[in-house]
Amino acid sequence: MQQKDNGTLISYRPDIKVVDCTLRDGGLVNNFRFSDEFVKDLYKANIKAGVDYMEFGYKASREFFNEDDFGPWKFCDEEAIRKVVGENNSDLKISVMSDVGRTDYKNDIIDRKDSVIDLVRTACYIHQIPTAIEMAEDAKKKGYETTINIMAVSKVNDEDLDNGLELIGNSSVDVIYLVDSFGSFYSEQIKRLTDKYMNMAAKYNKTVGIHAHNNQQLAFANTIEALTNGASLLDATVSGMGRGAGNCYMESLLGFLKNPKYNLVPIMDLVEKHIQNIKNEGNVWGYDIPYLLTGILNSHPRTAISFIGEKRGDYSKFYQELLDIE
Amino acid sequence: MQQKDNGTLISYRPDIKVVDCTLRDGGLVNNFRFSDEFVKDLYKANIKAGVDYMEFGYKASREFFNEDDFGPWKFCDEEAIRKVVGENNSDLKISVMSDVGRTDYKNDIIDRKDSVIDLVRTACYIHQIPTAIEMAEDAKKKGYETTINIMAVSKVNDEDLDNGLELIGNSSVDVIYLVDSFGSFYSEQIKRLTDKYMNMAAKYNKTVGIHAHNNQQLAFANTIEALTNGASLLDATVSGMGRGAGNCYMESLLGFLKNPKYNLVPIMDLVEKHIQNIKNEGNVWGYDIPYLLTGILNSHPRTAISFIGEKRGDYSKFYQELLDIE
Numbered sequence: 098m099q100q101k102d103n104g105t106l107i108s109y110r111p112d113i114k115v116v117d118c119t120l121r122d123g124g125l126v127n128n129f130r131f132s133d134e135f136v137k138d139l140y141k142a143n144i145k146a147g148v149d150y151m152e153f154g155y156k157a158s159r160e161f162f163n164e165d166d167f168g169p170w171k172f173c174d175e176e177a178i179r180k181v182v183g184e185n186n187s188d189l190k191i192s193v194m195s196d197v198g199r200t201d202y203k204n205d206i207i208d209r210k211d212s213v214i215d216l217v218r219t220a221c222y223i224h225q226i227p228t229a230i231e232m233a234e235d236a237k238k239k240g241y242e243t244t245i246n247i248m249a250v251s252k253v254n255d256e257d258l259d260n261g262l263e264l265i266g267n268s269s270v271d272v273i274y275l276v277d278s279f280g281s282f283y284s285e286q287i288k289r290l291t292d293k294y295m296n297m298a299a300k301y302n303k304t305v306g307i308h309a310h311n312n313q314q315l316a317f318a319n320t321i322e323a324l325t326n327g328a329s330l331l332d333a334t335v336s337g338m339g340r341g342a343g344n345c346y347m348e349s350l351l352g353f354l355k356n357p358k359y360n361l362v363p364i365m366d367l368v369e370k371h372i373q374n375i376k377n378e379g380n381v382w383g384y385d386i387p388y389l390l391t392g393i394l395n396s397h398p399r400t401a402i403s404f405i406g407e408k409r410g411d412y413s414k415f416y417q418e419l420l421d422i423e
Numbered sequence: 424m425q426q427k428d429n430g431t432l433i434s435y436r437p438d439i440k441v442v443d444c445t446l447r448d449g450g451l452v453n454n455f456r457f458s459d460e461f462v463k464d465l466y467k468a469n470i471k472a473g474v475d476y477m478e479f480g481y482k483a484s485r486e487f488f489n490e491d492d493f494g495p496w497k498f499c500d501e502e503a504i505r506k507v508v509g510e511n512n513s514d515l516k517i518s519v520m521s522d523v524g525r526t527d528y529k530n531d532i533i534d535r536k537d538s539v540i541d542l543v544r545t546a547c548y549i550h551q552i553p554t555a556i557e558m559a560e561d562a563k564k565k566g567y568e569t570t571i572n573i574m575a576v577s578k579v580n581d582e583d584l585d586n587g588l589e590l591i592g593n594s595s596v597d598v599i600y601l602v603d604s605f606g607s608f609y610s611e612q613i614k615r616l617t618d619k620y621m622n623m624a625a626k627y628n629k630t631v632g633i634h635a636h637n638n639q640q641l642a643f644a645n646t647i648e649a650l651t652n653g654a655s656l657l658d659a660t661v662s663g664m665g666r667g668a669g670n671c672y673m674e675s676l677l678g679f680l681k682n683p684k685y686n687l688v689p690i691m692d693l694v695e696k697h698i699q700n701i702k703n704e705g706n707v708w709g710y711d712i713p714y715l716l717t718g719i720l721n722s723h724p725r726t727a728i729s730f731i732g733e734k735r736g737d738y739s740k741f742y743q744e745l746l747d748i749e
Contacts, residue, residue: 106609283432283679284610284644285651313675314637318610318644325611348712349639352719353609365712365738373736386674386691393678410699412691 103325109356112304112329114149117347120170121152121194123338127380129154129168135371136170136181139335144187145363146351150216150330152192153178158201178213190215190242195232197225202232209240216242218274223253226261233270244306244330246274250290251281251395262294266301272330273298273305275323280312280342280388281395284322291326298327306330309345311337312392314384316345321353335364336372338380341398342388381405386412394419429653435682438630438655440475443673446496447478447520449664453706455480455494461697462496462507465661470513471689472677476542476656478518479504484527504539516541516568521558523551528558535566544570544600549579552587559596570632570656572600576616577607577721588620592627598656599624599631601649606638606668606714607721610648617652624653632656635671637663638718640710642671647679661690662698664706667724668714707731712738720745 104110119139120131131139143151154170162171169177173193185191191214195202206217217236221229226247233243245265250258265273275294277287287307294305307323307330309316320331333350337343348368351361387401390412396419404415430436445465446457457465469477480496488497495503499519511517517540521528532543543562547555552573559569571591576584591599601620603613613633620631633649633656635642646657659676663669674694677687713727716738722745730741 106611283647285432311640313678314640314643314672317640321609346640346715348715352639352715362739362742365742368712369736369738386694389672389674389678410695412695413688416688416691 103327107355109354110329111356113324113354113356114330115147115347115350115354115359116150116152116192116306116330116332117143117148117334118152118308118332118344119334119338119347121154122332122340122344123334123382124154124168124170125340126338126382127168127375127378128166129170131168131170131375133181135375138367138371140181140189142363142367144189146347146360147356147358148189148347150190150192152194152216152218153181154193156193156195156200156202156205156217158199158205160201161199173214175207175212175214182213185213192216192218194218194220194246195236197221197228197232200232202235206236206239206241214241216244218244218246219270220246220248220276222248223250223257223261226264230264230268230270234268237269237271242272243270244272244274245270246276246306246308248276249278250276251279258293262297266297266303271303273303274308274330274332275305275328276308277310277316277319279395279397280310280316280392282309282315282319283313284315284318287319287322288326291323291328295327304329306332308332310339310392310398311342311344311384312388312398316343317349317353320345320350336368338372338375338382341382341402342384342392343382387415390416390419429651433681435680436655437682439650439680439682440656441473441673441676441680441685442476442478442518442632442656442658443469443474443660444478444634444658444670445660445664445673447480448658448666448670449660449708450480450494450496451666452664452708453494453701453704454492455496457494457496457701459507461701464693464697466507466515468689468693470515472673472686473682473684474515474673476516476518478520478544479507480519482519482521482526482528482531482543484525484531486527487525499540501533501538501540508539511539518542518544520544520546520572521562523547523554523558526558528561532562532565532567540567542568542570544572545596546572546574546602548574549576549583549587552590556590556594556596560594563595563597568598569596570598570600571596572602572632572634574602575604576602577605584619588623592623592629597629599629600634600656600658601631601654602634603636603642603645605721605723606636606642606718608635608641608645609639610641610644613645613648614652617649617654621653630655632658634658636665636718636724637668637670637710638714638724642669643675643679646671646676662694664698664701664708667708667728668710668718669708713741716742716745
């Protein structure tokens with residue numbers, strides 16, 4: 098296969114797209130309860146910063162989730178998004194995430210011509226790929242750009258992953274996402290997996306995205322590792338806000354990218370205005386020893402989130418508990 | 424040149440050595456004022472954790488620095504170290520750092536047979552290499568293991584660096600350190616530089632070390648990138664304590680290494696007992712936007728340290744100031 102030209106540290110690739118997931122992954126920290134002001138400021142900052150996509154949240158079904166338990170971005174009603182973006186007369190595209198088994202996609206994803214949404218991302222585990230494909234095909238038919246994000250691939254063996262990628266390859270989906278759900282991958286593993294995803298993408302004329310977590314403080318490093326090896330959709334959040342250890346920092350990513358369209362300043366202004374306030378409301382995310390440990394052990398961060406929520410500090414005991422679970 | 428076998432993610436290389444720099448680089452945060460209890464606990468934790476070297480601080484000359492302005496680890500008197508380690512009947516080796524132009528090495532570095540110190544590391548800028556070699560040769564003659572750590576190589580052109588490495592290659596020094604003083608390197612730059620250092624090391628039968636800073640949250644990523652490409656001495660500090668954005672976290676590094684001699688638990692216990700207390704004393708270090716900016720701009724972190732010391736939050740203004748300076 099011909100080697101793709103991935104540029105140098107001082108050039109840029111026009112195919113690179115930055116996806117802001119602050120409301121969606123950050124919403125897992127505060128149950129999607131962002132102030133209206135923050136959401137509007139984030140939208141404006143993303144436009145000014147040259148960010149390519151802004152993900153507003155999940156298209157969760159009210160059949161499975163109680164509206165009182167969450168802020169509006171768990172559901173991403175069309176009217177809620179329009180209240181922020183109007184007709185979205187900007188270059189920033191709007192994304193939502195639909196989860197396999199949690200989204201009533203047949204009813205809740207309307208035709209794109211009636212929506213301000215541009216991109217529907219479908220998240221699934223390896224065994225849910227057939228369902229995810231059905232959902233993504235439905236979105237594609239309705240006119241959307243589509244991705245499938247295979248979660249928790251650090252738990253998946255190579256044979257299953259190869260087979261899953263082939264299934265996706267044969268579908269109409271536009272982008273396949275490499276997702277390090279547990280923040281357990283080192284850069285050389287990200288390189289190997291990106292190569293695998295890129296080979297499939299080249300074969301089926303698709304592109305590859307990367308979504309990293311910061312358990313080992315490797316979210317940014319792994320994002321640029323995937324980029325260097327050909328990935329073109331890059332997920333990031335403001336100040337890394339996201340579940341547990343959080344994500345790749347938008348600040349770091351925009352500071353790295355050389356395309357003149359990107360501008361770090363509006364994001365820094367947003368951080369100055371809002372992030373400390375969001376933290377002061379009791380929202381906690383970011384690198385900490387418990388997340389490091391679940392990352393090293395390739396485990397779901399839920400135990401670490403509890404540990405930190407309980408303000409425990411007995412790391413060694415927690416480590417022993419984790420080893421028991423494993 | 425024959426490819427060195429750098430192992431896999433589940434094997435280990437016996438040549439890897441971990442160097443704890445908490446007192447030395449962390450001392451730049453608190454002017455080397457650590458409690459005696461912390462220093463003793465750190466020493467014990469390093470022994471239990473299988474850490475290979477513990478750097479106690481600088482061998483600064485009292486001719487240049489006033490004793491009242493600093494804690495004891497700015498000077499690392501023999502008696503001060505012995506008060507902690509006695510005869511150091513352990514596998515943990517003791518290191519000190521001597522800075523070109525700030526150390527009265529002829530008088531203050533005594534014969535190794537009379538000292539508990541094992542390793543003398545000499546830090547220099549590129550133009551100080553001849554002086555650094557003279558200092559390292561002096562230490563070597565006195566019986567010590569030696570390193571030369573070329574600081575701020577992100578500001579050095581390839582020709583000067585090649586010439587500097589040749590000079591060091593022709594000296595008696597044991598280890599050449601790749602130092603990312605400003606936390607400005609991305610992993611692919613670390614790979615290229617590690618290759619350069621390794622080529623010189625192979626030619627002259629030396630080994631290579633890595634000392635990284637966390638301005639872009641890449642200290643750990645860059646440390647394992649250098650390791651993967653052959654570096655064998657790895658610097659880290661407890662919770663990344665170090666000037667500005669700090670260093671590679673010892674917790675992450677020990678969590679990565681597979682040699683059964685290493686044990687993360689004593690370091691986690693030390694963090695639990697001491698680190699929050701040290702922070703509560705007003706000591707601030709770690710990733711933050713101002714350090715990201717000086718990292719991106721390949722600048723000394725002193726402006727960012729002032730910004731944070733003054734509790735400023737106007738990142739965009741600071742960025743403009745930095746661009747003016749550059």
